[in-house]
Amino acid sequence: MIIDHTSRLWRSHTLPVFSALFFTAxxxxxxxxxxxxxxxxxxTSLVAAENEETTRHAPVAIDRAKxxxxxxxxxxxxxxxEEAKRLAEEAQADAxxxxxxxxxxxxEKAVKELENSIQVLREEIMRARSR
Structure with missing residues (x-):
């Protein structure tokens, strides 16, 4: 009788302990x-970044992201x-x-175009004044 009681007691406490150890591991x-x-x-960042302008102006960064x-x-x-997370974050940053x-x-291209337009307007103003 003592063995049976001890055996049941051991089984009733062993399962929860092993379960806890298993889930902890x-x-x-x-x-x-x-x-x-x-x-x-x-x-998402890579898809958004893949276009003609980025391919032309930043091919290295796009390739690095890919x-x-x-x-x-x-x-x-x-x-x-952990490595995958780090690489994904770096890929996003590169994109x-x-x-x-x-x-x-x-x-910069738009600024140059505006500067050229301003120069053309100045020249037209100078020509109009000299008439």
């Missing part, structure tokens, strides 16, 4: 979640989530940099 192994949001943000996104996808496949470089180049 499981949580410890997957402490870094899959970077779903970071990957989505990187892909490469880092591919490396992030590979890291996810290997369940290296945004490409957009900024292209925007700057387009703005």
């Amino acid at each position: 499981l949580i410890g192994c997957s402490s870094t979640p899959e970077p779903v949001a970071e990957m989505a943000a990187a892909k 490469q880092k996104l591919k490396r992030a996808e590979t890291a996810i496949a290997k369940e290296e989530y 945004e940099l490409a957009q900024a470089i292209a925007s700057k180049a387009e703005a």
Whole structure:
């Protein structure tokens, strides 16, 4: 009778302890979640950045963003989530940099066009005054 009672007592306490240890180990192994949001943000930024202007003005930044996104996808496949998150964030930053470089180049082009227009107007004013 004592053995039966001890056996039941041991079983009733062992299962919760082992369950707790199992879930603690499981949580410890997957402490870094899959970077779903970071990957989505990187892909969105890259799609937004891929256009004629960025390809012309910032090809290196676009290529870097694409490469880092591919490396992030590979890291996810290997369940290296911290590395994947870092690479996805870098890919997003590179894509945004490409957009900024292209925007700057387009703005500089617009400034030059305005300066040329101003110069033409000045010349026309000077000609009109000299008549």
